[in-house]
Amino acid sequence: MKKTFLLSAAALLSTLLAAPAFAYGSADDDWGTPADRRWSRSHDRFESIQYLREKLHQEMAERRHVEWTYNQARLRRDWPTVRFERGRLDRLDDQIEQHRHELHRAYEYARRNRHDHDAWRGDYGYRYN
Secondary structure, eight states: OHHHHHHHHHHHHHHHHHHHHHHTTTTTTTOOOHHHHHHHHHHHHHHHHHHHHHHHHHHHHHHHHHHHHHHHHHHHTOHHHHHHHHHHHHHHHHHHHHHHHHHHHHHHHHHHTHHHHHHHHHHHSOOOO
16 A cells, blocks of 8 residues: 555656656747757767767677677587677677768768868857967
8 A cells, every 4th residue: 555655656746747848848949040050960960979989889898798708608618609609799790890880970071061160160259369
């Protein structure tokens, strides 16, 4: 009885706290200016680069762990585990290669469009002597 009451009270409280967020979720859809949208796009590019770098770092750490497991299984002559880990290594190598390619493309895209941002900064930014 107490447990169900506490769970229902927690559920009710969480829905009441979440209601204002849902009510005003789309209140500022049309408020942005084109400059804000341009900034958010470049900010999204930066976030995507950071996300891809973190994803690549995690996959490389996982690959090191899988490679250690693979080597241990080879030393113990556990051939089913060796075959399984070999497949995992191959899949991880493909994913790492794909994410490296995506990260390289994101860097190239950011480098290619950097001159637009530099021109805007030269026209509208602060000038220091």
